[in-house]
Amino acid sequence: MADARGAILNAVRGAIAARRSITPAVERPTTYIRPKRAQGQHMELLERFCEFARVAGASVARVAEYKAVPAAVARFMSREGLGDRLVMASTNRLFQLPWNETPRLSVLRSGYSPDDRAAMTEAIAGIAESGTLLVSSGQSPNALHLLPEAHIVAIDSGVIVGGYEDALETLGENYGDRENWPRAATFITGPSRTADIEKTPQIGVHGPRQLHIVVIDGKTPG
């Protein structure tokens, strides 16, 4: 198998050379199409993000400032009967919020346990064109958006952008050179779903049954 690499590349090069003798190579598009729904003023994009996130099956709450996040999360968890424990990575800046002032809610400071029903992360971008969140394994463990029954995501309205390209740019701004990028950057649109049994749409097959988004319209914390 040692020469498989050379053999494959040779075969590919031979095929490409044969084709070049007939037709010139296709060049990359010079500009890429940006759908209209991925464009607009910030307020439009914010509203579109919330609308498409709901269409995708997420629930959306809006708060005026970061300080109001714990109360909004407590309301959601109590309404959905999710118990009083919320898992969060201690490196998360949301960890600094006044969680103690909210009754019934205690923040777990270490790893994930299968009994935990709700976990919280913060999105590094929100994408208006499809109501999609971008989360990074550099910020929160990947397991936190995959294992809980309910995934709660805080998002600063300032990071909501139009299209996927803009979110990739945000990723670059956050992490700089590609060498420092997180292992996994995940674009999340609604809860985990399947239609594998009789094409019946079903929610929560392996990942979260609920995706709850808390949009913070005000300034960033601290």
Add this chain to the structure above:
Amino acid sequence: MRADPSDFSGNARAALGDDTLQAALGKLQGDFRRDRVDMLARLPEFEALRDQARIIKDHALDHLDDYLVQFEERVVARGGVVHWCRDAAEAQQTITQLCREAGGSNLVKGKSMVSEEIGLNEYLSQNGFDPVETDLGEYILQLRRERPSHVVMPAIHLNARQVGDAFRVGHSDLAPSRSLDGPDELLAEARSKLRQKFLDADIGITGANFLVAETGSIVLVTNEGNGDLVHTLSRTHIVIAGIEKIVPTLSDAFALVRVLARSATAQEITSYTSVVSGPRQAGEADGPASFHVVLVDNGRSALLRGEFRDVLRCIRCGACQSLCPVYGAVGGHAYGAVYAGPIGSVLTPALAGMEKARALPEASSFCGQCQDVCPVRIPLPALLRRWRDRIFDDPALSSASRIGIKSWFYLARRPRLYRIFQWLGVAALRVIGRKRGYIRFLPLAGGWTASRDMPAPEGGSFMQQWRRHKGGLR
């Protein structure tokens, strides 16, 4: 039903009599047709995005060598390893060796068509590993020891009762009193079973929807989140992908993401689209310690050279299957191969050999719907026609078929002679069908009249009617 493309006609006959399958196919195609219209209304740029997708894939294929080398460099820079495999046997051995080196035997797997193509699970099982498919549809099929019948809806041919039966056989701890009557109960059972498999995983194998040369990333698209659980909770992540999955940049990958889910399930985007670059990075709380990408050729570089190159643009969305009238009549298993429907009828003769798969290119009405919906504009009818040309040139074609096709060819180019034969044929049919107005048995077309009556011709030929109509217009 036999998993062999040479049994297509027998398989098709069995499929036509299978009521469960027929109901499932009707729902699949009806829903997709309707949902796709709604999806198109929400994205006016869709046609332009298809043109762009085609250009991106063509460009990547025209520079495939450079992008493969660049991809390898970037994977290595991120702490991963790339393995090159010429064929199924090399890929099977490479992955088995990686599993041995990984330590541990708990192996979970995300959905991957190329792994079906190389028979990975069978090989791993023979070598002491017990891979668990985690996509719900694939998991059900693994319990039933079946192949997927659709690229993105692998268990579309089954009903809930059959899924329940599969769970009762496969889950030995299931109490006989436990109800598994509806999709919700089935889902709960599968979720709890597979959750434990994820948590225990040592090795995770996933496919890749795109390989990104610029960043050395893989892009993985799922609705269930199973692929992400596989690579997040395992200690070793092995990616298996065909060499044609390469795109230059993340922007290219997301330009294709915009057409992928829309063409697959008429969704805007799947629930999870992940850009995975290497193993766990410094400071991260989870993710595997090692990351491997197994690049598989298995006939792709040969396709790149020839007249079927365009199939390498395929992004495995299944739209051609979801709209094809032949697929809609017989389902995926009748094709007896990993890839069914129009894309399968082009790929299977190349992968399995024309000898075995000669029935597949013939099983097309050339209605062209596959080409109309293909997000990367693969000219599927033209490619099927090329296979038919090759089949005609093959000495193994029966002399009766050859004489029939040649006679038709001779007549079709001589309109006067054609009309004389037509007139004779019509006159004969009128005589046969004079009494009843229809014909119960037609010589040389006994297969056709076995299940239906042939109406006796009336009202003149198309040419006669055309002349009359044009005369009326004047």
